Amino acid sequence: MSATGPDRNGLIISVALNPALDVTYSVPELVPGTSHRVTDVVCRAGGKGVNVARVLRQLGAETLVLGLLGGAAGDRIEAELAAVGVPAHFTRLDAETRRTVTVLAEGGATVLNEPGPPVTAARWSAFREAYAERVGAARVVVLSGSRPPGVPETAYADLVAIARANGVDAVVDAEGPALRHALAAAPALAKPNAHEAADLLGRPVRTRDDAVVVARRLVRLGAGAGVVSRGEDGFVAVADGATYDVRAPERVPGNPTGAGDALAAVLAYGLVTRTPWRDVLARGAAVSAAAVACPWAGGYDADVASRLLPGTTVETLETPRTDRKQEPCRTSLPR
Numbered sequence: 001m002s003a004t005g006p007d008r009n010g011l012i013i014s015v016a017l018n019p020a021l022d023v024t025y026s027v028p029e030l031v032p033g034t035s036h037r038v039t040d041v042v043c044r045a046g047g048k049g050v051n052v053a054r055v056l057r058q059l060g061a062e063t064l065v066l067g068l069l070g071g072a073a074g075d076r077i078e079a080e081l082a083a084v085g086v087p088a089h090f091t092r093l094d095a096e097t098r099r100t101v102t103v104l105a106e107g108g109a110t111v112l113n114e115p116g117p118p119v120t121a122a123r124w125s126a127f128r129e130a131y132a133e134r135v136g137a138a139r140v141v142v143l144s145g146s147r148p149p150g151v152p153e154t155a156y157a158d159l160v161a162i163a164r165a166n167g168v169d170a171v172v173d174a175e176g177p178a179l180r181h182a183l184a185a186a187p188a189l190a191k192p193n194a195h196e197a198a199d200l201l202g203r204p205v206r207t208r209d210d211a212v213v214v215a216r217r218l219v220r221l222g223a224g225a226g227v228v229s230r231g232e233d234g235f236v237a238v239a240d241g242a243t244y245d246v247r248a249p250e251r252v253p254g255n256p257t258g259a260g261d262a263l264a265a266v267l268a269y270g271l272v273t274r275t276p277w278r279d280v281l282a283r284g285a286a287v288s289a290a291a292v293a294c295p296w297a298g299g300y301d302a303d304v305a306s307r308l309l310p311g312t313t314v315e316t317l318e319t320p321r322t323d324r325k326q327e328p329c330r331t332s333l334p335r
Contacts, residue, residue: 010057010272011125011138014132015159016049016067018116018148019077020100024255024296030105042296044046045077046100048173051258053086054298055265055291061064061272064088064138066131068148070117076306089134090125093117102257104295105286109255116148130160138167139272143182144173144264151175160185171225171268173260183221184261190223191269193260194230211236211316212243225277227267229260234285239277242316246281248289249311252304258297280314 026040049067056063065086065239067138068126069078070093081088095117103110135141141163152158156178169188175196183190194205197214200221206209208304211228215238218226225239230257234247270280290305291297 002100009062009137009139011062011064012067012272013055013064013135013138014049014053014266015083016047016053016143016145017127017147017151017155018043018098019047019050019067019069019074020098020114020116020295021076022046022100022204023100023101024104026104026295028106030110038229041110044296044298045080046260048264049072049142050081050086050140051261051270051298052083052144052265052268053088053260055232055258055287055300056269057084057086058243058302059148059265059269059287060267061269063258064134066127066134067091067323067326068093068117068119068127068151068286069097070094071098072124073099076230089130091123091130093119093123098116102255102296109257111257113146116146116239119148119150123148124155128158128162132162135159135163135168138163138168140169140171140268141187142173142268143172143187144261147178154181157181157185159193164205169224171264173264173273179283180221181237183218183223186222188224189227189268190218190225190245191227191229191260192218194228197228208236209244212238212287215243225319227263229288231256231259235263235281235288236317237277237281242277242280243318245313245315245317247313247315248285248306248308249313252287252289252292252308254292255295255297256292258294258299259288259291260292261297262300270329279334282309282314285312 012033024042029038065088069090074097098114163170172182172187213224227237238299259334286309291300293301293304
């Protein structure tokens with residue numbers, strides 16, 4: 001990335017093929033096989049594509065959600081996005097949009113994800129047409145999350161190809177065959193997490209070295225840059241021929257569900273603003289860690305992000321090992 005400003009408008013389209021009505025329950029302790037008294041309930045529009053758009057809006061980016069919705073849950077999602085000022089256009093389905101349930105208890109979050117509504121070939125074709133009509137107005141498109149039944153595993157590859165034909169960069173956050181097909185279409189950036197990246201490695205991604213191998217493989221398979229997130233241990237990135245290990249200065253307690261979506265949002269915004277990679281990666285680590293402090297996915301605690309950023313490290317991984325550099329980043333964050 002160069003340090004100059006964007007060469008076209010700054011719109012970022014976030015694709016939400018499998019949005020959800022997210023229900024978050026808080027309980028003092030989660031004990032399988034027993035009943036629980038819920039102390040707090042939050043119900044809001046979610047799913048990875050929606051979460052990315054919410055974070056983009058908080059960052060100050062111009063964004064538009066394009067996706068698939070159906071039923072009363074879909075109506076509620078659409079109304080909520082309108083109420084919070086996130087523009088959206090959805091292709092309507094006959095079936096009901098899914099729900100997810102997150103149970104927050106001391107020690108972590110337990111997430112139950114419904115599979116999503118079936119999508120007919122006609123509805124998928126209608127979505128592709130709507131996407132093709134609008135993607136040319138964007139600078140970057142983010143393709144993230146699962147596919148509902150009926151959406152082909154080549155869906156993200158098709159959408160990347162349409163974006164590239166319009167001169168638009170694509171960020172892909174997916175797994176399995178959907179990721180492999182998308183890589184062959186040459187997205188600007190691919191960002192699986194360690195669990196999602198295990199398929200490319202052929203075994204679990206347990207160490208930083210494992211993550212580096214996968215990030216480099218993402219680039220060899222077609223991505224312009226590769227990022228593999230490792231939860232509390234930060235993430236590794238391969239971009240412009242360099243390899244980085246990026247970490248926030250401390251582990252933040254809370255709900256990690258939306259941390260990866262926050263990272264995807266920052267990376268996409270960095271492509272729009274053409275900010276130097278080291279600064280984008282540092283901001284991504286601080287914002288994704290601060291997303292854990294937010295009780296629900298689709299946002300981040302701006303005060304936590306600002307506190308973490310000065311101590312966030314972007315370590316350049318080189319050969320030999322003694323040549324590695326570790327530097328703090330002091331880029332400011334939007335609130």
